[in-house]
Amino acid sequence: MSKEILLEVKNLSVDFGRGKKAFRAVDDVSFNIYKGETFGLVGESGSGKTTIGRAIVRINEASEGEIRFQGRKISGKLSRDEDRFVTERVQMIFQDPMASLNERAKVDYIVSEGLYNIKGFKSEKERKEKVEKALLDVGLLPEFASRFPHEFSGGQRQRIGIARTLVMEPELIIADEPISALDVSIRAQVLNILSLLKKTKSLTYLFVAHDLSVVRFITDRIAVIHKGKIVEMAESEELFKMPMHPYTKSLLSAIPLPDPIAESKKKLYVYDPNIHEYDLDPPKWVEIKPEHFVLANKKEVEMYKVAYAQGG
Amino acid sequence: MSNLYQEKNIVLSVKDLIIKFELRGRVLTAIRNISLDLYKGESLAIVGESGSGKSVFTKSFMGLLDSNGWIDQGSILYDNKDLSKFKREKEWLDLRGSRIAMVFQDPMTSLNPLKTIGRQVQEAIELHQGLKGKEAKSKAIEYLIDVGIAMPEKRFKQYPHEFSGGMRQRVVIAIAVACNPEILICDEPTTALDVTIQAQILNLLKAMQKKYKLTIVYITHDLGVVANVADRIAVMYAGDIIEIGTAHEIFYNPQHPYTWALLSSLPQLGVKGEDLFAIQGTPPNLFKDIEGDAFAPRNPHALKIDFLMRPPYFKLSETHKAKTWLLHPKAPEVKKAEVLLNLKENMEEYRHV
Ligand SMILES: Nc1ncnc2c1ncn2[C@@H]1O[C@H](COP(=O)(O)OP(=O)(O)OP(=O)(O)O)[C@@H](O)[C@H]1O
Numbered sequence: 235m236s237k238e239i240l241l242e243v244k245n246l247s248v249d250f251g252r253g254k255k256a257f258r259a260v261d262d263v264s265f266n267i268y269k270g271e272t273f274g275l276v277g278e279s280g281s282g283k284t285t286i287g288r289a290i291v292r293i294n295e296a297s298e299g300e301i302r303f304q305g306r307k308i309s310g311k312l313s314r315d316e317d318r319f320v321t322e323r324v325q326m327i328f329q330d331p332m333a334s335l336n337e338r339a340k341v342d343y344i345v346s347e348g349l350y351n352i353k354g355f356k357s358e359k360e361r362k363e364k365v366e367k368a369l370l371d372v373g374l375l376p377e378f379a380s381r382f383p384h385e386f387s388g389g390q391r392q393r394i395g396i397a398r399t400l401v402m403e404p405e406l407i408i409a410d411e412p413i414s415a416l417d418v419s420i421r422a423q424v425l426n427i428l429s430l431l432k433k434t435k436s437l438t439y440l441f442v443a444h445d446l447s448v449v450r451f452i453t454d455r456i457a458v459i460h461k462g463k464i465v466e467m468a469e470s471e472e473l474f475k476m477p478m479h480p481y482t483k484s485l486l487s488a489i490p491l492p493d494p495i496a497e498s499k500k501k502l503y504v505y506d507p508n509i510h511e512y513d514l515d516p517p518k519w520v521e522i523k524p525e526h527f528v529l530a531n532k533k534e535v536e537m538y539k540v541a542y543a544q545g546g
Numbered sequence: 547m548s549n550l551y552q553e554k555n556i557v558l559s560v561k562d563l564i565i566k567f568e569l570r571g572r573v574l575t576a577i578r579n580i581s582l583d584l585y586k587g588e589s590l591a592i593v594g595e596s597g598s599g600k601s602v603f604t605k606s607f608m609g610l611l612d613s614n615g616w617i618d619q620g621s622i623l624y625d626n627k628d629l630s631k632f633k634r635e636k637e638w639l640d641l642r643g644s645r646i647a648m649v650f651q652d653p654m655t656s657l658n659p660l661k662t663i664g665r666q667v668q669e670a671i672e673l674h675q676g677l678k679g680k681e682a683k684s685k686a687i688e689y690l691i692d693v694g695i696a697m698p699e700k701r702f703k704q705y706p707h708e709f710s711g712g713m714r715q716r717v718v719i720a721i722a723v724a725c726n727p728e729i730l731i732c733d734e735p736t737t738a739l740d741v742t743i744q745a746q747i748l749n750l751l752k753a754m755q756k757k758y759k760l761t762i763v764y765i766t767h768d769l770g771v772v773a774n775v776a777d778r779i780a781v782m783y784a785g786d787i788i789e790i791g792t793a794h795e796i797f798y799n800p801q802h803p804y805t806w807a808l809l810s811s812l813p814q815l816g817v818k819g820e821d822l823f824a825i826q827g828t829p830p831n832l833f834k835d836i837e838g839d840a841f842a843p844r845n846p847h848a849l850k851i852d853f854l855m856r857p858p859y860f861k862l863s864e865t866h867k868a869k870t871w872l873l874h875p876k877a878p879e880v881k882k883a884e885v886l887l888n889l890k891e892n893m894e895e896y897r898h899v
């Protein structure tokens with residue numbers, strides 16, 4: 235079965251600032267997202283996850299490289315039609331539910347905003363129905379539509395943010411920490427909704443989250459990013475069972491487990507970027523096993539292969 | 547009364563607390579008759595659904611309720627004073643920060659963007675420890691080292707925006723600890739952080755707790771974090787603590803159906819490709835009087851009496867009690883979900899490296 239590539243990110247770099255102050259937040263990143271999959275992006279705070287998402291929905295400009303959606307270039311300058319093409323198909327759930335909702339608008343308007351922009355309804359009745367359905371989909375009551383954002387708890391606001399994305403019926407959703415402000419049970423609900431939509435509407439996700447247990451559960455493949463560079467990428471179970479890059483290992487060692495005995499015995503493995511000897515033997519993007527990629531130099535590749543043979 | 551305190555080493559004692567809010571002419575009951583003793587030097591985690599009252603409950607210890615809210619009934623005893631009777635801001639000022647301090651989820655809301663990091667830590671020390679000038683400054687640098695900030699002399703002169711999210715949260719903790727409080731309340735202290743920094747901050751809090759003999763109350767949705775830090779766990783539902791026990795008791799021998807449901811929704815217990823367990827229905831409307839067990843309408847194991855009478859605490863051990871009629875001697879036997887019986891085994895697969 236050949237997989238259809240929905241989104242293609244090729245050698246993407248994003249810089250902030252100019253000249254001497256320029257700072258490269260995303261550095262030569264490439265990955266594909268297949269139609270119908272959930273692709274996870276994990277890595278430490280400030281590693282560039284949000285910036286990649288924002289580059290895809292064209293809030294941040296790509297400094298280098300390009301992004302393609304269904305084969306069509308969606309980075310750089312676009313015509314109005316092309317812009318609409320992207321907006322209708324690619325939506326982002328924003329990380330910060332506090333900052334991303336318009337405080338002065340009622341929930342009804344907030345959820346409909348995207349629909350107004352693309353004229354995504356035929357009658358007022360249809361719009362109201364869509365809003366109601368989106369609210370129900372995320373476990374909120376339809377009567378909340380007439381309330382203002384400040385009247386909700388953090389978790390509820392996060393769900394309003396998800397509802398306004400779902401109402402657009404996009405093909406690709408960039409979900410940036412969609413569950414971090416949610417309590418366990420609502421989080422389960424939201425994850426189930428995202429999975430259901432994936433099945434019924436063949437939605438595709440780029441999923442960013444700090445909670446690696448959730449990422450493991452929900453994603454098909456994962457890319458690990460460190461300081462703007464992807465250091466490892468594999469199918470989710472493979473990555474968790476056979477992590478190769480030391481940064482990936484340190485991330486996995488830090489995951490808090492809901493098990494007090496395990497936690498009391500836990501040892502943190504701290505990543506020290508100085509262990510790499512990249513001066514003479516620079517790293518390359520290597521496929522160490524089918525579909526399992528890691529950033530490594532020749533010496534490390536040999537090491538990883540041995541480790542792999544010994545079962546990680 | 548104070549004798550009893552010392553025996554159990556209780557630092558703060560809440561009795562039959564009710565907190566209400568007025569919203570557009572209607573009254574909502576956010577906290578419904580909570581009693582809780584906090585022990586000196588312990589770390590207590592409060593978990594529970596969004597909107598169950600975790601923040602409101604702990605904010606009431608610091609006089610930080612929003613202006614449309616009030617303590618309707620009950621007492622909060624601390625240092626031989628009843629905090630629930632405090633009327634003026636002046637009374638709170640002596641206590642807030644210096645005796646009971648709080649670390650909020652978003653460090654930016656607690657830091658002043660216009661002042662250097664060092665200035666802010668130093669001010670806390672000057673205000674609460676009576677040190678001045680040079681002395682206060684070197685103490686401030688000591689705290690920055692304590693919280694793991696490298697190059698503290700250089701960092702001292704920088705502003706919050708020059709720090710990453712994780713570093714800012716450490717500074718907030720440094721400031722809170724510099725106030726020398728007896729009780730530290732951490733409301734979602736690590737939600738915005740990645741796992742490595744989260745683990746570091748939790749270790750830091752535990753170290754600070756030991757060094758300064760702090761009593762810490764954690765509020766968090768992350769049961770992994772809870773398992774890591776908590777001595778005791780209080781589970782809240784609809785404004786009440788429906789179960790409380792040691793971390794081991796709550797994780798390995800949960801009793802209330804809501805606690806079962808909470809643990810069952812853990813992604814670690816899910817099967818990939820299938821739905822995660824999710825609690826059906828919606829939380830109760832707090833504007834209305836709640837009859838019986840507030841969780842009953844969402845509880846597949848609910849008994850008839852759950853809809854009629856509010857369950858009292860049933861005691862399971864000196865440290866463990868739960869408010870559910872299932873623990874009544876005459877209640878029928880109800881089986882917990884398979885996944886919970888083997889929680890430890892189920893976690894096995896998730897241990898890494
Ligand atoms: N508008 C901006 N101007 C300047 N620097 C920026 C801007 N947006 C992001 N950055 C910087 O780019 C880097 C990557 O930020 P980004 O928000 O993508 O990280 P992230 O991986 O999403 O982190 P987190 O997990 O904390 O959300 C950081 O160093 C950040 O400070």
Ligand SMILES: Nc1ncnc2c1ncn2[C@@H]1O[C@H](COP(=O)(O)OP(=O)(O)OP(=O)(O)O)[C@@H](O)[C@H]1O
Nearest residue numbers: 387388389567569576596597598599600601602612
């Ligand atoms: N100022 C207020 N006015 C009206 N109702 C309020 C106010 N503050 C809190 N509430 C209500 O009190 C209840 C408890 O809120 P609280 O913030 O304590 O929840 P929480 O358990 O901390 O939730 P979360 O996990 O989402 O932070 C909620 O139903 C909330 O809507």
Ligand SMILES: [Mg+2]
Nearest residue numbers: 283284285329
């Ligand atoms: Mg981000």
Ligand SMILES: [Mg+2]
Nearest residue numbers: 600601602733
């Ligand atoms: Mg709260």
